[in-house]
Amino acid sequence: MVENNELRKAGLKVTLPRVKILQMLDSTEQRHMSAEDVYKALMEAGEDVGLATVYRVLTQFEAAGLVVRHNFDGGHAVFELADSGHHDHMVCVDSGEVIEFFDPEIEKRQKEIVKERGYELVDHNLVLYIRKKK
Amino acid sequence: MVENNELRKAGLKVTLPRVKILQMLDSTEQRHMSAEDVYKALMEAGEDVGLATVYRVLTQFEAAGLVVRHNFDGGHAVFELADSGHHDHMVCVDSGEVIEFFDPEIEKRQKEIVKERGYELVDHNLVLYIRKKK
DNA sequence: ATGAATGCAAAAACTTTGCATGACG
DNA sequence: CGTCATGCAAAGTTTTTGCATTCAT
Numbered sequence: 001m002v003e004n005n006e007l008r009k010a011g012l013k014v015t016l017p018r019v020k021i022l023q024m025l026d027s028t029e030q031r032h033m034s035a036e037d038v039y040k041a042l043m044e045a046g047e048d049v050g051l052a053t054v055y056r057v058l059t060q061f062e063a064a065g066l067v068v069r070h071n072f073d074g075g076h077a078v079f080e081l082a083d084s085g086h087h088d089h090m091v092c093v094d095s096g097e098v099i100e101f102f103d104p105e106i107e108k109r110q111k112e113i114v115k116e117r118g119y120e121l122v123d124h125n126l127v128l129y130i131r132k133k134k
Numbered sequence: 135m136v137e138n139n140e141l142r143k144a145g146l147k148v149t150l151p152r153v154k155i156l157q158m159l160d161s162t163e164q165r166h167m168s169a170e171d172v173y174k175a176l177m178e179a180g181e182d183v184g185l186a187t188v189y190r191v192l193t194q195f196e197a198a199g200l201v202v203r204h205n206f207d208g209g210h211a212v213f214e215l216a217d218s219g220h221h222d223h224m225v226c227v228d229s230g231e232v233i234e235f236f237d238p239e240i241e242k243r244q245k246e247i248v249k250e251r252g253y254e255l256v257d258h259n260l261v262l263y264i265r266k267k268k
Numbered sequence: 269a270t271g272a273a274t275g276c277a278a279a280a281a282c283t284t285t286g287c288a289t290g291a292c293g
Numbered sequence: 294c295g296t297c298a299t300g301c302a303a304a305g306t307t308t309t310t311g312c313a314t315t316c317a318t
Contacts, residue, residue, distance in 0.1 A: 013272065013273070013316090013317060013318080014317075014318095015272090015273060015274080015316070015317070016274095016316085017273080017274070018273090034307095035307085035308080036307085048275090049274085049275090050274065050275045050276070051275095051308095052274080052275070052276075052277090052308085052309075052310085053273080053274055053275070055307090055308060055309070056273085056274085056309085057273095059308095059309095071205055071206075071207055072205075073205055073259075075282090075283085075306070075307065076306085076307060076308090077307090077308090090247075090248065090251075090253070092253070093256050093257075099251065101247060103243060103247055105239075105243050106240050106243050106244070106247075109237060109239050109240050109243075110240070110262055113224075113235060113237055113240075113262070114224065114262055114264050117224075117233070118266065118267055119224070119226070119264040119265060119266055119267060120264065120265055120266075120267050121262060121263070121264055122227050122263045122264055122265050123227075123262075123263040124260070124261065124262045124263060125207075125259070125260070125261045125263070126258070126259070126260045126261075127258065127259045127260075128244055128247070128248055128255060128257075128258045129255070129256045129257040129258060129259070130248050130253040130254065130255055130256055131253060131254055131256050132252065132253055132254075133252055133253060133254050147291090147292060147293080147296095147297065147298070148292075148293095149291070149292070149297090149298060149299080150291085150299095151298080151299070152298090168282090169282085169283080170281095170282085182300095183299085183300090184299065184300045184301070185283090185300095186283085186284075186285085186299080186300070186301075186302090187298080187299055187300070189282090189283060189284070190284085190298085190299085191298095193283095193284095209281070209282070209307085209308080210281080210282060210283090211282090211283090
């Protein structure tokens with residue numbers, strides 16, 4: 001089980017809910033899931049995990065760097081496995097579709113802007129809200 | 135009253151709560167206020183406006199383009215007067231200080247990235263999390 | 269065995285809504 | 294005056310928390 005090592009490395013006890021949630025995030029083709037999404041998916045898979053636990057575990061995973069939490073528009077947070085490298089997101093305002101992208105030029109420019117003002121860049125969050133061209 | 139014209143131009147009836155809320159946003163030095171912030175500030179100023187009305191009015195103001203709603207991290211939305219032009223934000227993770235900036239190069243690149251994929255840019259949200267250089 | 273993790277239900281935080289009353293044009 | 298806006302309280306959402314029970318080591 002690769003998952004168990006991930007958990008142990010993160011200093012988290014290997015429990016059934018944590019393993020199941022990690023597997024869920026790893027196996028779903030929908031890369032961005034809300035706590036509710038994860039909960040429902042587990043229920044459908046016959047796994048009996050409480051919603052509160054899903055929230056608690058996802059928060060722990062975030063603290064451990066296993067997942068990234070995004071606050072896109074629309075009230076609820078979504079979580080994404082932190083396996084691939086850094087990237088930003090485009091969200092279609094019509095379909096809700098999420099597209100990942102990485103643009104070296106923007107990344108570079110961000111660092112410059114911050115540096116010009118005597119700061120260092122700790123993190124950033126960029127979301128482009130888009131619509132299919134008619 | 136400049137505010138009254140703003141409201142009329144936006145097609146909104148000039149009512150006391152709307153005027154007070156607009157003035158509040160205009161006069162506060164804190165550029166980004168949550169609905170709760172606005173509500174409390176009005177109460178302290180002796181203005182008797184319901185919290186529900188603050189939410190309703192801010193939502194109308196957003197639809198009218200008078201304010202911009204931001205979903206920064208942390209559960210609650212903040213609103214900002216749309217008087218100055220568009221800009222993005224840098225937030226200092228140590229002090230919480232918010233710095234506004236505008237970078238033509240990033241703006242331009244965003245449009246290009248989206249266009250390359252057959253979409254049009256509706257809106258975007260960029261926040262740089264920064265720290266003072268040691 | 270012992271401390272941590274879970275499930276449930278209750279509560280908290282934020283926002284929206286229904287409805288009777290009151291204000292704007 | 295008619296209609297739209299407001300206030301209040303109640304309900305909706307999303308997320309967190311308290312506590313008794315269960316589980317991992």
